[in-house]
Amino acid sequence: MKRPGRIWGEVSPRTALGTLALALCGGALAAWLALPLAWLLGSVFVVGLAAVLGISPGPGRVDLPPIARSLAIPLLGAGIGAGFTPEVVAGMPQWWVTILALGLYLPLLHQMVYRILRRSAHLSEPTAFYAAVPGGLVESVQMGEAAGGDVQMMTLLHLLRMIACVLLIPPGLALVSGQDLSRLPVSPQGADLAWWRAAAELIVISLAGAGLGHLLRLPAAVFFGPLLMSALAHATGLSTATLSPLVIIAAQVVIGAGLGAKFVAMSPRLLLIALRLTLFTSLASGTLAIGFALALSRLAGVDGYAVFLAYAPGGIIEMSLIAMSMQLNPIFVSSHHLLRIVFALIGVRLMAPATARPPVAGTHSARRGKAVR
Template identity: 30%
Template sequence: MNWPSWQTLRSIALTVALGAAGGLVFTAMGLPAAGMSGAMVAVAAAALGRLPVSLPDPLRDALFVVLGLSMGAGVTPEVVERVSDWPWTMAALLVVVALVTGATFIFLRYAVRWDSEAAYFGAIPGALSFVMALAAERQVDLARIAASQSTRLLILIVVLPLFITSTASHPPHGLERDVLPTLLQMAILFALCIGASFVAVRVGVPGGWMTGAFFMSSALNASGVIPVALPEFVLIPCYIGLGCFIGSRFSSTSLTVFLRIIKASMGAVAVGLCVSTMIALVVSTVLGLPFGQLLLAYAPGGLEVMTLLAFMMDLDPAFVAAHQLVRYIGMVLLLPFATRFFLGSR
């Protein structure tokens, strides 16, 4: 076994320290997803300043396993049971994902002149950590992917939530706390998810470290065998670690190139939001559902954040959670095959 050098350890320590500091600053500012977005900004700034920031692949893979496990918490029996209640809006969700991806890909590929792989991964709406896992395996230009995906994420989970909550005329509702598994259940949960990740990687499933853990934890949570919920002292470091990983991808990017990427990414976000908004308006008019509820359900944001916004706006949180869940599961199921179909194997 080759132990990391002192230089590597110092680089990891610097990266984690910067990420933690960025997360603390964003938390103090009251921003949503503060751990991940704060760490991403801090480490990206350091990378652009040519500081030695990096995270080794084994640590990255461990983060993907824990994040995949944690995402299974959204697959509750209640949400799964209610998915069949909204067939027409679910069908529209498929149209949203397809049109947003296609329109954004065309913009990035032909208007901005990105290469096919960067445009493809940059166009995928949401599922940031899973998209990064797939892109990392194919050794794509992760700086472009991170900029495109993170700009979208930043707008949706920082700017949009702040705007909606600041204009809400009613107090927010409190979210129910998840039931944490016992220590024995936690040990079994981690053992099964790690095993599933190893199997997924061994058989060549793209993004296997995250995909295997996600499907194992989803099955356990949806069936009620083991409640899937991790305490914040486990999740927050993982979110910071993911932000560090994304931010460190900018090490090979100059400030000029970075600004150019951000400009292109802002255009891609505008294209995607226009498509989502138009479809939400049409579905709202035809079915008589609240426009805001549909927009939250179709927005390529995180399940937890979009559901929280539904609570704050007195909209149906189960509706939003179910649509976000179906979108994510569908992407996890189809993206590996779609990636091979459109980009070929590597």
């Protein structure tokens, strides 16, 4: 079978369109049911269910080409950066308390999840240690593989951590706060621009920002690069463009479909084990995040819900979308998640026990590992 081409990668157009159709149906159903963050939750659930059940919307199993996320994520980053207003800048000095507190929160979270994975499932030390890293999925799995960890289990636990946050946090926050999270998230500031001009501005900002993100080697470069570029453009008055509701729906559907498709070819037994572990670790992580949010909201004078979303071990993009739905500051949330990833990856190198350290290049174990692979 020939590859469909560079734009589609190894995914056929029929499979990609069928996956998006499933995601749209799931999102539309969730929106009809007035669920919080409906288009994201519905698309994750329906595509994930199709992946587990082996439903094929085309020649292959549910999947999306890389180009889909490559278009949706930079636009979302640029839209969030549009909220970088003078009011946001004025409030940034208050953030130092919550940023410093990450240095205490992340090691506690990592060690807590690590011990749960070791004691409740008896996972190997490298597998448990790198699966417990609160951020940096790709980097964590790569280091874990080098240390001899179970790649499939580590990947699955990281994915389920993010998906659990997407599925549990919006309903939980809607219940506690009493806010209607079923409405579409809106861009933090309005703009009196024609939709086509706003779209053109954000596309240019997204492309330039993605290039900048890769140049600076930022974590999640295609998201944070456009966010930074958009923040500069809006803070200096060069742009007033904001995301339209349709773009936000499209971004949620694509991101949700991409997450759901990760469950393709997963062993049911492995999935059940990982789901049980994710339930335990999510409850523990959520409790710790709530404790820090309550303490820091009083100490720093920052909205407690914003602190919780900034500390929740979910994906940057998904937590930022929830912040937008609650009319909270997505810049605050996404900035803390960027630092969470950086701090977590620095900490994992410092905290790794000897039996979970990747072999040093040039040593006998490193040469042996390379030969085996």
